[in-house]
Amino acid sequence: MSNTNRSIEPLFQTFANEKIKLSNRTVMAPMTRGFSPEGVPGEDVAAYYRRRAENGVGLIVTEGTGINHPASVSGASIPVFYGEDSLNGWANVVKQVHKAGGKIVPQLWHVGMTREKGDLPNQEALPVGPSGLSLDGEKVTEPMTEKEVVELVEAYAQAAADAKRLGFDGIEIHGAHGYLIDQFFWEKTNQRKDRYGGDLVGRTQFAVEVIEACRREVGPDFPIIFRFSQWKMNDFKAKLAETPDELERFLQPLVEEGVDIFHCSTRRFWEPEFEGSDLNLAGWTKKLTGKPVISVGSVGLDGEFTSFSGANTTSLDGLIKKLDKEEFDLVAIGRSLLMDPEWVKKVYEGRANDLLSFNKEALQKLY
Structure with a gap:
């Protein structure tokens, strides 16, 4: 750690549990990019992820990638x-990152009822969800049958098996933001x-x-990360759990089935839950479950990501303080890493003045 400014040392400690060891506490947050024609990530996507690995990101979570279902x-x-x-x-992609x-880890995803009728890539495929309701509570399609639900479960399982076969270091299941799994969680859509x-x-x-x-x-030794949120893309104030007791009741079944790490998505990491x-x-998730957790939400920037307008760099002091107190174990960085593949390296080397502000033009390019 001799090269590291002592004030950011907690961010660059190793992380290890029985299933995965990481060189530091930084995680590249999953961010949909849309640069995979016909659903196929090419050399440019592999190079995009490799650049983050070359510059010291501890763990990369890929953008959401659709499971085997026509409306995923x-x-x-x-x-x-x-x-x-x-x-x-x-x-x-795995090969390049490991090199x-x-x-x-890939983020396994199904968008559920956020898909519009007629959307590509399969225009004839209707959106599916637990009750056929949009995030606004409007009926769009019929509820899924139990048979259809079971088939979707198996589609996730097949993706997990393929992830292990391809050499990924684990999986993340996307259960946040009002997408399919979260639509089952939320009373308004289920x-x-x-x-x-x-x-x-x-x-x-x-x-x-x-x-x-x-x-x-x-198998038992492959890491499973589960991402969840309270907020939805159409309702930033939505709550699955109104109290710590409700949150504990919600999380316990997921813990019992074998989640290794929870990725707890908030829009601003500094806000109390x-x-x-x-x-x-x-x-709260760490306190209630004892499991390692990833915190996320406008890390290093002064504007929340859901606006996707510009945002300026800001101090990491509040983040480091919480990390040093072991309130959470890992820190996911989104827009800062989207714009600047060298973000982690710059922070490690104490080059705060070289960090880049975020502008929405970054969404149009694979930096």
Whole structure:
């Protein structure tokens, strides 16, 4: 650590549990890029991820990549995680990241009812969700049958098996932001009366079966990260859990099925999750479950990501203080890394003045 400014030392300590060891506490947050024509990540995508590994990112979580279902993604250039061409593309991504000394996990994704009718790549495929309801609560399609739900569980499991086969270092299951798994969690979009509905715990059943099926395919020693959030893309104030007790009840079934690390998505990492405590969502999740957690939300920037307008760099002091107090274990960086592949290296070398502000033009290019 001799090269490291002591004030940021907690960020550059190694992280290890029984399933994964990382060189530092930094994580590249998953960010949809849309540079994979026909769902296939090419050499430019592999190089994009490799640059982050070369510059010291501890763990890369890929952009969301669609499981094997015709309505899993919404867009012809969003990567998918099935089919020979796409899986070969991902195999190259893994190869390039590992050559650079990095670690990488794919984020397994299904957008559910956020998909519009007629969206590419499969225009005829209708959006699917627990009750056929949009995030605004409007009926769009029929609820999924139990058979269809079980088939989706198996699609996640197949993706997990492929991730292990391709040499990834784990998987992340996307259960946040109002996408498919989160639509099962949320009372507004899940009004089922069968085993996939009911109260807060009952609504975790789909996620429980997904985690269980993935664990079956990858075995006991392969890391499973689970990303969840309170907020939804259409409702930043939405809450799955209003109190710590509710959060504990929600998380316990996921812990029991074998989640190794929770990725707790918030828009601003510094905001307390519940009144009466300074802990954010990640801090509470760690306290309640004892599991390692990733915190995320406008790290290093002064504007929240959901606006996707510009944002200036800002001090990391508050982040480091929370990390040093072990409120959370890992820190996911989104827009700062999207704009600047050298962000981690610059922070490590104390080059704060060289950090780049974020501008939305960065979304149009693979830096």
